[in-house]
Amino acid sequence: MFQLGKTIVSEDIIEKEFVCNLSACKGACCIDGEAGAPLEESETLKLKEIYPIVKPYLRKEGIASIEQQGTHIKTENGELETPLIDGADCAYVIFDNKRTAMCAIEEAYNQGDIDWKKPISCHLYPVRVQNYTEFSAVNYHKWEICDDACALGKELQVPIYKFVKEALIRKFGKNWYIELEKVAATLKK
Structure with a gap:
């Protein structure tokens, strides 16, 4: 976990891969x-x-x-x-x-x-945000119906945060996302 502004973010959204595979799960x-x-x-x-x-x-x-x-x-x-x-x-x-x-x-x-x-919440999935008084928790929601999405994400090498980039920017803003990318680059070293 790491902090970005008023969010506490799970490293899973950087470390795990995900790309929706609608042909497999049918939504x-x-x-x-x-x-x-x-x-x-x-x-x-x-x-x-x-x-x-x-x-x-x-x-x-x-x-x-x-x-x-x-x-x-x-x-x-x-x-x-x-x-x-x-x-x-x-x-x-x-x-x-x-x-x-x-x-x-x-x-x-x-x-x-x-x-x-x-x-x-739909746009962000598989990321879930839980709001608390002082901060928001940003976590990966693992659900077995998305196993095909995890496999496709791994095959294509797309981390969760990149898959939901547009939604994360919509929710937290472009500057927040830029900071997330910096953390991701640091974690990959």
């Missing part, structure tokens, strides 16, 4: 698990704002889930998340013609209909 992270994608407070407002634009991209099950539960939910622990369809798929999941899970929000972004790519 399992969006349809497996027991919870929706973690959301920041500001993102709940964004989801409400963009829902009318994203709605045409959604599956009917996703629309029904969102219209029943809302564009986001608050768990018993007070955590903010995307709603699920019948406790499984994220309500914002759509599928391509190969049955690979994709994000309707990201699809609307890719088509130029909105200017927000997707929740930061």
Whole structure:
């Protein structure tokens, strides 16, 4: 672990490799698990704002889930998340013609209909950020459904921090990322 500004960062994001392998996993992270994608407070407002634009991209099950539960939910622990369809798929999941899970929000972004790519927790994955009073912890989240992504990352020699560069800059800023690169260079020596 090392400190960058107000973050404590796990060395795993420098030392471990990762590149999403959608052809192997079919987007399992969006349809497996027991919870929706973690959301920041500001993102709940964004989801409400963009829902009318994203709605045409959604599956009917996703629309029904969102219209029943809302564009986001608050768990018993007070955590903010995307709603699920019948406790499984994220309500914002759509599928391509190969049955690979994709994000309707990201699809609307890719088509130029909105200017927000997707929740930061999704964009950062497999990096997870846990906020505390004085700092944020930046960690690698190991999940067996991503074993193919780890294998591809190792094959291509892409460390996690490079795979999620755009998302890390979006979350922490360009200067933070430059400092992360300096730490990575030092650790590789």
